[in-house]
Amino acid sequence: MSAPTASVWMDGEVRPMSDAVSPLLAHGLHYGTGVFEGIRVYETDRGPAVFRLDAHMDRLARGAELLGMTVDTAAMGASVATLLRANRLTSAYVRPVAFYSGGGLGLDLGPLQATQAVCVLPWTSHLGDAASETGVAVRVSPMRRISAAALPPLKLTGTYANACVAKLEAVRAGYEEALFVDDEGFVVEATGENVFLVKDGRVVAVEHQDALPGITRDTVATMAGAERRRVTLEELLDADEVFLTGTSAEVAPVTRLEGRGRLAVGPVTRALRARYQDVVHGRTAEAEQWLTWA
Ligand code: PMP
Secondary structure (H helix, E strand, O other), X not given: OOOOOOEEEEOXXXXXXXXXXXXXXXXXXXXXXXXXXXXXXXXXXXXXXXXXXXXXXXXXXXXXXXXXXXXOHHHHHHHHHHHHHHOOOOOEEEEEEEEEEEOOOOOOOOOOEEEEEEEEEOOOOOOOHHHHHHOEEEEEOOOOOOOXXXXXXXXXXXXXXXXXXXXXXXXXXXOOEEEEEOOOOEEEEEOOOEEEEEEOOEEEEEOOOOOOOOHHHHHHHHHHOOEEEOOEHHHHHXXXXXXXXXXXXXXXXXXXXXXXXXXXXXXHHHHHHHXXXXXXXXXXXXXXXXXXXX
């Protein structure tokens, strides 16, 4: 995702990245028994600001609770300001992670010990910065998103094998991103973003029980006064505009959608993209509630 950073926070201490190592027999490495977050720090007129830190830490805590793991989200959150200074960064991608690291390879999580860490990385977009301008080519995945009945949609590390394999399939087919649809034809989400459509000027935030409750989705739906409801693939293919939201992707127009062909970057998407940039950079009053100055 980015160049390595000099200092990280691990189990309560700031350490050089080279000292922040994990055992080969870490449970989380073998079984995906971890939880992580992706958070952005943006430059504002009042200095670097973390966008929706509390919401991200709440979601991390929900994942940790599911795994029966204790995490100190207050300490993890507080480490962000320290790490920005230590690494001389004013904008960043923040990656908190907590995973089972010791206590054996058995499947009973009870006796295991966890490691908690926070890395701040110089920002580079995972869809590529161009994607938010020129748009993303999206393939309708032949694969299914892990259902909420199997694993609640939280940022559990193991769940991401599903996303990565679906994305690999989409990239091999000549697209940049995969769209999950369920057995009944309802849109779920993309591998790392939620989905929106615009029809006749109305904005719809796609809702689905198997989709991650995205923080960008909530931000954009609030800003746009969007309807939040289930959407079939058929309805999506008939939309005037389609865009994706995520911490990394921000508001990214879909400009090629399998089954539909090319789509222009529409005026509603363009306006929401611009407004989202104003919000995350602290240029509007509505941003106040969502920014933590670091
Ligand atoms: N869905 C998935 C599967 C994701 O990994 C992400 C990125 N966190 C999103 C949606 C978007 O969520 P957010 O806006 O909170 O980054």
